[in-house]
Amino acid sequence: MSCNTAMTLPVNCDDDVVSNGADTEVQVISYRDALHRTMHEALRLHDSVIIIGQGVDDHKGIFGSTIGLAQEFGLDRVMDTPLAEEGMTGVAIGAALNGLYPIQTHIRADFSLLAMNQIINLAAKYKYMFGGRFEVPMLIRMIVGRSWGQGAQHSQSLQSLFAHIPGLKVVMPSSSQTILDTYPSVIAEYRGPVISFEHRLMYDLNFQIDPLLTKQKRDPFGSYVVRQGNDITIVATSIMVLEAMRVADHLAKVAGIQCEVIDLHCVSNPDWNLMMQSVEKTGRLVVADTSWREYGVCAEVCRVVAERNPGCLRKPVVSLAMQPAPCPTAKSLEDMFYPDLRQFANAIATLVHGNEEHGIQLPDTQSMADVYKRFKGPF
């Protein structure tokens, strides 16, 4: 991966601040530090905010995103919790109903499955079911645990389960920029339940920040064009946005193919007009999601295109997603379970060139975890 100058891409220069060659310094911040900054600011700016979750006050602080906050703001605002996912989600709802803004964490999104009753039956419905008389302002941070070897129950990306439910907003920040743009405005201004899927593999990545974008105050529940191109549209979520940018760079270089990349970001309420404009322009579509194909983001994107303007497609849609199995642990299997860059590039080259003998050079097949994982160790 090269040091990319595109607006919010990760930079490859590990912990160094990257200079853009000009006099001004490019701002660089890691996904983790962006999270930490938003958590700190939330506590500092809003007395009503509490952070509540297993281990939020410990020395690891949710992969560093809450480190030191308990010391600074007190254990009653940065609260460790018993192992009680449903109960604690209910506690957060009750606290929200009585004046607090809870930020709840699940160090693995998989654990939120124990809280489905509270999230789906209660938080999502509290406003509607009572005719608008209550609000449940809260943010639930869920971490997709994919790195390597996390196996079937520590790696799932469950966005479609929640995005299916009216009443919930679901976002998937794909960069430090999207975190810095989304969290502060959601916490300050939005009065309902929001679920954010953060991706473990991105925590250690450094991203460039575009102060101009920040100034624009982008819709925290929007979708964003992160690369422009005329040949094909890639609609991606979370870390697949980074993969899409890698593949787009490669294909531009070796084959002159110009990909347009859309970060879907708010998967519960994407900007479908933005997506349709792009697909109508390119006539070709690849969907790259972090989860399974079936009944998920891939399926939903296809539904919308099929309902709105199926005639604009010059080729069938390609979906890149996890294989239809639980996630295996062995690395040899895991590398096959997730889509890789080679498949991604091949799919695009085939769509653009019309056949599989496109002759376009494909990137090497280093697994995604190997590319992005910056940490050694178990978690």
Place this chain on the structure above:
Amino acid sequence: MNSPEIFERLFFQALRIRLVEERIIELYPSDAIQSPVHLSIGQEAVAVGACEPLTNQDLVFCTYRSHAFYLAKGGNLNEMFAELYGKITGCARGKAGSMHLAAPEVGLMGASAVVASTIPHAVGAALAAKRLNKKQVIVGVFGDGATEEGVYHESLNFAALHRLPVVFLCENNGLAVHSYQKARQSFEISGHAQSYGLPVHHITEGYDFVKVAGVMSEIIDHVRTDQAPAFVEIQTCRYKEHVGPGEDFSCGYRNIEEFQEWKQHDPLEQFPKLVETFRPMILKEIDAAIDFAERSPFPSIEELLCDVV
């Protein structure tokens, strides 16, 4: 607490709830109320006694069986009937029906049809109350069946651990749908609750609203002053079928003697003269509420997608 004025005031409230529900029974065959009703008839004294010491700032979280708590907490009767009728003037604009009554203006914070699911809300509201120094007491109401759910235990643990100003109120009618407690529970509710290290009270005379109000008043004073949780189990008796307007003693699963014995103690059964004194006034209010509901419009299409997010 034993003055005749208090007895009469609480009697009036309990009778009002019973007459409201008896009117629901009368109306039910007309299908004007197209929503399942879980009646509180027989259990009115619990709600009336429990709400007596609460202010409008104190919050109550309920279950699908909450007509009694809605009224005892001060919810508006017109809005209740309108809600049952599915009208726009209902307390939730017709989106709730019988199972999700709410009256935030008097601290009735909603009711859920998923057993035990509002117990942690009471705890969370108490967490907020304590943090924001609101001096509120929060009451979480649930049935005996709810104590079998995991979230009940999670809630007690957290409230006791953090000493939150919440009262756990178990309305024990001995039944969950058609199952007696002994068919469901290997533990004893009050004894088990004690293991969380909070004060536990057990009221066996759940028909006696004055007694319930007296004990609740002490509990609530303590919770407010000490900012720490308490638990109270109140025995009561469901006179009707689990859901719906009828009785189901003929179905074979229930013991009618228990019910008859309970009625011997029920003031609403034992003081017919007092009933007759109050009845005309209450019926007038009920008639007016039904008239209000009937005259109100149904929600229209704009309402369908309103307040989703």
